[in-house]
Amino acid sequence: MSQDGVNESRRRFLYIATGAVGAVGAVGVATPFVKSWFPSEKAKAVGAPVKVDVGGLKLGEMVIAEWRGKPIFILRRTPESIGVLKDADFKSRLVDPESSLESQQPTYAQNDTRALGDELLVLEGVCTHLGCSPKFVPEVEPQTYDADWQGGFFCPCHGSRFDLAGRVFKNVPAPSNMKVPPHRIDGGVITIGEETV
Numbered sequence: 542m543s544q545d546g547v548n549e550s551r552r553r554f555l556y557i558a559t560g561a562v563g564a565v566g567a568v569g570v571a572t573p574f575v576k577s578w579f580p581s582e583k584a585k586a587v588g589a590p591v592k593v594d595v596g597g598l599k600l601g602e603m604v605i606a607e608w609r610g611k612p613i614f615i616l617r618r619t620p621e622s623i624g625v626l627k628d629a630d631f632k633s634r635l636v637d638p639e640s641s642l643e644s645q646q647p648t649y650a651q652n653d654t655r656a657l658g659d660e661l662l663v664l665e666g667v668c669t670h671l672g673c674s675p676k677f678v679p680e681v682e683p684q685t686y687d688a689d690w691q692g693g694f695f696c697p698c699h700g701s702r703f704d705l706a707g708r709v710f711k712n713v714p715a716p717s718n719m720k721v722p723p724h725r726i727d728g729g730v731i732t733i734g735e736e737t738v
Contacts, residue, residue, distance in 0.1 A: 589734065595661065596729025603677050605666060608722060608733045612666035612674055614694075615731060618659070622692070622705045627653045635708045637718055646721035647736065655706040655721055663724045663731060664707040668696040670715040675703060694719065 591608045595615055598604060603616040618626075625631055632638035632653075640651045649657055656662050666674050675694035694703040699714045707719030723736045 591733045593731045593733065594729055595731055601679050603679070606733065613722060613733055614662070614664045614666040614677065616662040616664075616677070616705065618654070618662060618705055623654060623659045626704060626706050631704075634710055635704065636711050636716075638708060640708065640718060642717055644720075645718050647723055650721040653706070655708065655718070657724075657726055661726060661731070662706060663721060663733065664694075665720040665722055666694075667719065668698070668701050668715055669709065669717045669719060670696065670699055670701050670713075673698040675701070675719075 591606055591613070593604065593606045593613075593615060595604065595617065598615070598617045600617055600619045601622075603614055606613040606615060637645075638653075640646055640655055643651075646655055654662065655664075668675050673696050675696040678692045678695050680692045693705045694707065695701075696703075696715065701713040701715035702710045703715070703719055704710070707721065709715045709718050722733055724731055724733045725735050726732075
């Protein structure tokens with residue numbers, strides 16, 4: 542005890558205890574704040590690549606996956622449908638037959654079939670007009686609503702039509718081709734959200 546009646550050891554203990562409680566409180570407050578800087582698990586999952594096994598997909602069949610909240614159409618095309626996509630007369634009815642709008646597909650999909658190989662097509666299943674999801678019409682034959690259209694994707698909301706490569710036809714509301722997401726193919730597995738090497 543000091544001359545003025547103050548217990549120095551008790552004072553030192555109170556200083557240390559108060560400082561320790563304050564430090565614990567500061568860490569408790571800072572932890573949620575610092576954690577908020579990092580993306581949530583949900584946010585990470587939204588942009589994460591998605592793997593789809595297409596080994597059992599038959600010719601003419603389509604499966605739908607989801608990536609970044611959008612439907613992804615994966616179609617195994619028939620030799621007949623691939624032949625139609627490359628036909629010059631058919632291509633003359635399309636707005637952008639050469640897929641020249643670079644933002645609509647990776648460079649490796651700037652071809653007649655808009656794909657890494659002719660058979661497998663990977664598209665965002667979203668109409669470029671107002672964002673509806675088009676219906677898949679697999680038959681390569683004249684359709685009742687348009688004798689020149691040989692099947693593909695049809696948006697029932699406003700009548701936009703796309704071929705089996707997701708290219709838009711002339712004189713419909715959709716302004717551009719359906720988007721091809723970045724993807725790669727390893728055997729029977731397609732990884733959406735990763736570029737091909």
